Every structure is written in structure tokens, then in C-alpha cells.
Amino acid sequence: MVMRRLFRYLIPHRKTLVAAFLLLLAATAADLAGPLLIKVFIDDHLTPRDFNREALLLLGGTYLALLLLSVVLHYIQQFSFHRMALQVIQELRNDVFGKVQHLGLAFFDRVAGGSLVSRITNDTEAVKELFVSVLSTFVKNIVLIIGAFTAMFLLDVRLAAFCLVLLPLIFGVMHTYRRLSFRVYRVIREKLSDLNARLSESIQGMNVIQALGQEKRLAEEFERVNGAHYKANLRNMKLNGLLLRPAVDLIYILSIMAVLSYFGISLGESAVQIGVLYAFINLLERLFEPVNQMMHQLSFLQQAVVSAGRVFELLDEKETAPVKQGDGAPRIRKGKIAFEKVSFSYDGQTDVLKNISFTAEPGQTVALVGHTGSGKTSIVNLLMRFYPLTRGRITIDGEPLTAFDDRELRSRIGLVLQDSFLFVGTVKENLRLGNRDITDEAVREAARFVQADTFIEKLPQGYDEPVGERGATFSSGQRQLLSFARTVAQQPKVLVLDEATANVDTETEGKIREALDRIRKGRTTIAIAHRLSTIQDADLILVLHRGEIVERGTHQELLAKRGLYHKMYRLQQGEKNREASGLQTG
Numbered sequence: 001m002v003m004r005r006l007f008r009y010l011i012p013h014r015k016t017l018v019a020a021f022l023l024l025l026a027a028t029a030a031d032l033a034g035p036l037l038i039k040v041f042i043d044d045h046l047t048p049r050d051f052n053r054e055a056l057l058l059l060g061g062t063y064l065a066l067l068l069l070s071v072v073l074h075y076i077q078q079f080s081f082h083r084m085a086l087q088v089i090q091e092l093r094n095d096v097f098g099k100v101q102h103l104g105l106a107f108f109d110r111v112a113g114g115s116l117v118s119r120i121t122n123d124t125e126a127v128k129e130l131f132v133s134v135l136s137t138f139v140k141n142i143v144l145i146i147g148a149f150t151a152m153f154l155l156d157v158r159l160a161a162f163c164l165v166l167l168p169l170i171f172g173v174m175h176t177y178r179r180l181s182f183r184v185y186r187v188i189r190e191k192l193s194d195l196n197a198r199l200s201e202s203i204q205g206m207n208v209i210q211a212l213g214q215e216k217r218l219a220e221e222f223e224r225v226n227g228a229h230y231k232a233n234l235r236n237m238k239l240n241g242l243l244l245r246p247a248v249d250l251i252y253i254l255s256i257m258a259v260l261s262y263f264g265i266s267l268g269e270s271a272v273q274i275g276v277l278y279a280f281i282n283l284l285e286r287l288f289e290p291v292n293q294m295m296h297q298l299s300f301l302q303q304a305v306v307s308a309g310r311v312f313e314l315l316d317e318k319e320t321a322p323v324k325q326g327d328g329a330p331r332i333r334k335g336k337i338a339f340e341k342v343s344f345s346y347d348g349q350t351d352v353l354k355n356i357s358f359t360a361e362p363g364q365t366v367a368l369v370g371h372t373g374s375g376k377t378s379i380v381n382l383l384m385r386f387y388p389l390t391r392g393r394i395t396i397d398g399e400p401l402t403a404f405d406d407r408e409l410r411s412r413i414g415l416v417l418q419d420s421f422l423f424v425g426t427v428k429e430n431l432r433l434g435n436r437d438i439t440d441e442a443v444r445e446a447a448r449f450v451q452a453d454t455f456i457e458k459l460p461q462g463y464d465e466p467v468g469e470r471g472a473t474f475s476s477g478q479r480q481l482l483s484f485a486r487t488v489a490q491q492p493k494v495l496v497l498d499e500a501t502a503n504v505d506t507e508t509e510g511k512i513r514e515a516l517d518r519i520r521k522g523r524t525t526i527a528i529a530h531r532l533s534t535i536q537d538a539d540l541i542l543v544l545h546r547g548e549i550v551e552r553g554t555h556q557e558l559l560a561k562r563g564l565y566h567k568m569y570r571l572q573q574g575e576k577n578r579e580a581s582g583l584q585t586g
């Protein structure tokens with residue numbers, strides 16, 4: 001099954017494949033002619049002591065020419081196989097990465113990032129071996145074996161027929177090895193995946209690990225996973241050590257003994273030509289060398305099959321991101337958003353949102369407030385179509401969320417998160433996000449709009465300043481401003497904000513607040529607010545508690561209600577006052 005699917009990747013390369021096989025055949029034929037020529041030399045010249053110069057020169061010249069031809073043909077043939085293998089792996093990797101990009105966020109909640117990296121790099125790499133060396137080795141060696149047998153039959157039919165018995169023996173060993181090694185390789189691959197998952201987790205969270213002094217504990221955990229990987233590999237080596245070479249060597253020795261005794265016995269009856277004996281032993285050697293090579297490749301084959309299985313599992317993953325349904329192509333023009341009786345659960349058991357209904361009219365700001373875990377982010381996750389909606393309805397401008405094209409949705413809804421993600425590249429590239437329609441001037445304009453221009457222009461290379469992984473060289477305030485500029489440059493109709501004013505100094509906070517006010521103008525905004533002071537001007541504030549909207553209204557209306565919002569507000573005001581008096585006295 002896995003093999004058939006892997007071979008499907010070869011279909012587009014069938015011409016190269018056929019050409020490479022033909023070359024292989026020719027090269028192998030040239031290889032096999034060698035012992036036959038030596039037989040002629042021994043039997044016709046050496047034994048009868050006939051050293052005719054011309055005949056010998058012809059024989060030697062042909063031998064050398066064949067040798068040379070074989071080398072050249074092998075080179076071209078191997079080059080073709082390698083190139084084809086590399087192309088196939090490239091396609092496979094592109095397929096996997098393409099698939100991963102379309103997986104739903106629910107999938108990433110479940111699977112560790114490092115183990116995915118492992119599948120896309122290590123596992124595809126193991127599959128590469130199948131096409132680079134396993135396939136060509138098998139084909140070449142099967143041809144060699146057939147050639148060796150043909151030559152044997154030409155020399156001595158009875159002896160060759162006897163040697164055919166070797167085949168089932170060899171296949172038996174191969175089959176046993178494949179069966180046993182499959183499980184072992186599966187464990188090895190899983191352990192390697194674990195190892196990568198641990199590594200990537202640790203590297204990403206290194207600041208937290210060091211801050212919390214967790215180095216020793218994590219090092220111990222890493223050692224444990226690493227140890228399990230080592231043990232699985234050791235088990236594999238034992239299996240390889242026992243079955244791959246020694247078992248085949250044993251069969252080889254037994255067959256040589258059998259051939260020698262056959263000649264010994266028949267020598268008594270009739271004079272057997274020494275040349276035939278030489279050619280036979282030589283052919284046996286040529287029969288077993290390919291078998292050994294194939295046995296050696298068998299371990300790569302198994303690794304490839306196991307790895308390909310893991311890659312295909314990923315390619316077959318059903319948990320894809322929710323996609324557009326229906327043929328229509330509605331556009332977001334006004335930006336009216338409505339939730340109608342929306343309930344939602346991540347795990348299909350506990351509802352984290354219950355019966356949520358609200359409307360954000362075009363240009364309005366709706367703020368979501370509530371304690372941690374009350375469901376604010378979940379509402380945003382559904383609006384962004386990160387998770388599939390199962391109960392209730394969400395509409396934009398009256399059209400169901402499911403009807404929109406991904407492109408339309410992503411380009412017209414600007415998402416600004418608490419932790420702004422920057423891409424590797426330059427500042428300009430980060431603001432433009434590959435959208436060629438955004439000119440350099442528009443990029444500058446966007447930066448000016450959110451007042452990010454002053455700090456960008458101070459950078460040594462300005463808008464061409466390189467951005468490292470996740471924008472680590474920028475402060476969190478700068479990252480925020482850059483992500484605002486990015487959002488403004490895309491000119492979205494709807495804005496989704498996860499309150500962005502945590503962890504920055506007062507001056508930057510002022511800038512951020514001002515930028516936000518400007519961005520919100522004329523755009524429907526759904527804002528998650530942790531600090532109630534930032535959303536006092538919202539047109540509608542929804543107070544969430546355990547997935548339900550328990551209060552709704554404007555800031556003044558909610559204060560007048562003296563309910564949960566009032567309590568939260570008083571609490572935050574109290575904190576603020578305490579902070580302020582603390583600053584004064586301290």
C-alpha cells in the first residue's frame with residue numbers, strides 16, 4: 001500500500017526511469033561478459049598453452065573496453081536515479097508542507113511542532129534513500145542475479161539448476177528481516193520524533209526554562225527520551241547484525257562447499273574444465289555480492305516504508321482547516337458582523353461558548369471582556385474561521401461565514417494579536433506581506449499612520465532592516481507597532497484585536513493606544529479587552545462568564561447595572577489607585 005503510493009510519485013519520471021533501467025541493463029551485461037572472457041582465456045589459451053598474440057590482444061582489449069563501458073554506463077545511470085530521487089523527495093516535501101499549511105488549528109493543538117518538523121525533514125529524508133539507493137540497488141542487483149544465473153545455465157545446466165535452490169532461502173531471510181525490522185523502525189522513528197519535539201519545545205521556551213531554573217529537570221527528561229532512542233537503535237543494530245550479512249554469508253559458504261564438492265565428485269568421472277570451475281565460483285561470488293547489497297539496502301527500504309507511512313498519515317490527516325462552502329463569492333463591503341446562537345466546544349464535550357448572539361454594525365466597536373478562560377479568544381477563533389462552527393450561525397454582511405473565500409476573509413479581516421508574530425525578512429517585507437499591490441509609499445504611509453515611522457527610520461537600514469526569527473531583535477512595543485502598520489497596509493474592513501497594551505512602557509502604550517484609535521476609525525472592530533479602561537468608548541461591551549454573555553451594553557449602561565462589569569471595573573480601578581499611591585509613597 002505504502003509502496004504503491006510511493007511509486008505513484010515516480011509516474012511523472014517514467015521516461016527517465018526507463019532510460020536509467022536500459023542503461024543499467026547495458027552496464028550489467030558489460031559487467032557479466034567479464035568472467036566469460038576470462039573463461040575463454042583460461043580454457044582456450046592458458047590451459048592449452050596457446051599464446052597467439054593477436055587473439056590475446058583482442059581478448060584483453062575487449063575486456064578493458066567492456067570495463068570502461070560499464071563504468072561510464074553505471075555513472076550515467078546512477079546520476080539519473082539520484083536526480084530523479086531528489087526530485088521526488090522535493091515533490092513529497094512540498095506536498096507535505098502544503099498539506100500542513102491547510103490543517104486546522106485543532107490539529108496543532110494536538111500535535112507537537114517538533115514532531116511535525118521531524119516528519120517533514122527526517123522522514124522524507126529516509127524516503128529519499130528508497131529512490132536514491134534502494135530502488136537502483138534492487139533493480140541493478142536483480143538484473144545481476146538474473147545475469148549470473150543465465151551465465152550459469154550457459155555453463156552447466158545441472159549445477160545452475162541446483163543453485164536455484166538458493167533463491168527461496170535468500171527470500172526467506174529477507175522476509176523474516178522485513179517482518180522483524182518494521183516494528184523496530186517504527187519505534188525508532190517515533191522516538192526520533194519525540195526527541196525533536198522536546199528539542200524544539202526547549203529551544204523555543206529557553207527564556208522561560210532559564211528563568212525558572214528548569215535546566216536540570218529538562219536535561220533529565222531529554223536524556224530519558226534520548227536513551228529510549230538509543231535503545232531502539234541498539235535493538236535494530238542487533239537485528240541487522242544477525243540477519244543482514246551473517247545469514248547470507250552462511251548460505252554463500254554452504255553453496256561454495258556444495259559447488260566444490262560437485263566438481264570434486266564429477267572430476268572423478270570426467271575431466272572438467274578448470275575454466276568452468278573458475279567461472280562458476282566467480283559467478284557465485286557475483287550472485288552473492290548483489291544479494292548482500294540488497295540485504296544491506298533492505299534496512300533502508302524498511303526505514304523508507306516506515307517513514308513514508310508516517311508521511312502519508314500526515315498527508316491523509318482529516319483535521320483540515322475549515323474551508324469555503326458553496327459556489328458564491330461574496331465580498332466584505334460594509335463589515336457588519338452577526339453571531340446568532342453560537343455554541344462551541346473544542347473537544348466535542350464541554351461547551352466553551354454557549355448561545356452567543358450579538359451584532360456589530362459597520363464601523364462599530366464591540367468589546368469582549370470577562371475573566372480568563374471565559375471564552376473571549378474562542379469567539380475570535382470562530383470569527384477568523386480557525387475552527388469549524390458546528391452550532392449557530394456567524395454572518396458577515398448577511399452572508400454566512402462559510403461562504404467566503406479564504407483570501408477575502410484573510411485580506412478583509414485584520415487580526416492583531418497580543419504577541420505580534422514577525423517573519424524572517426526585512427521590515428518592509430513584514431509590512432507588505434508579499435502583497436505586490438502595496439507600494440513602498442503605501443508601506444511608509446502605513447508606518448506613519450501608526451507612528452512606527454520614527455523608530456523604523458532610526459534603524460541602521462531603515463525599512464530594509466533585517467528581521468530575525470519571530471522578530472526577536474525588536475522590543476515588544478516595536479513589534480506591536482509593526483504589526484499595526486502591517487494591518488493598516490492591508491486596509492482591512494474588519495479589525496479583530498486582542499488587547500495589545502500589555503508589557504510596554506507608558507510612552508509606547510500611549511502610541512499604541514493612539515494608533516489603535518486611528519485604525520479603528522471606519523472599521524468594524526471586535527476587541528478583546530483585558531483592561532476595561534481601554535474600551536470605554538466601545539459601542540457595545542459584552543461581558544462573558546463561563547462561555548455565556550451575562551451582561552451587555554455601553555460602559556455607562558454596564559456601570560449603572562452594578563453587576564459583574566461594575567465589579568471588574570471597580571477592582572481594576574482599585575488596582576490602579578493602589579499602583580499610583582504606591583508610586584507616590586515609594
Ligand SMILES: Nc1ncnc2c1ncn2[C@@H]1O[C@H](COP(=O)(O)OP(=O)(O)OP(=O)(O)O)[C@@H](O)[C@H]1O
Pocket residue numbers: 109346347352370371372373374375376377378379
Ligand atoms: N485550543 C483549545 N483546545 C481546547 N480547549 C481550549 C482551547 N483554547 C481554549 N480552550 C478552553 O476554552 C475555554 C475558553 O478559552 P478562551 O481562550 O476562549 O478564553 P479567554 O476568555 O480568551 O481567556 P484569556 O483571557 O485568558 O485569554 C477555556 O476553558 C480553555 O481551557
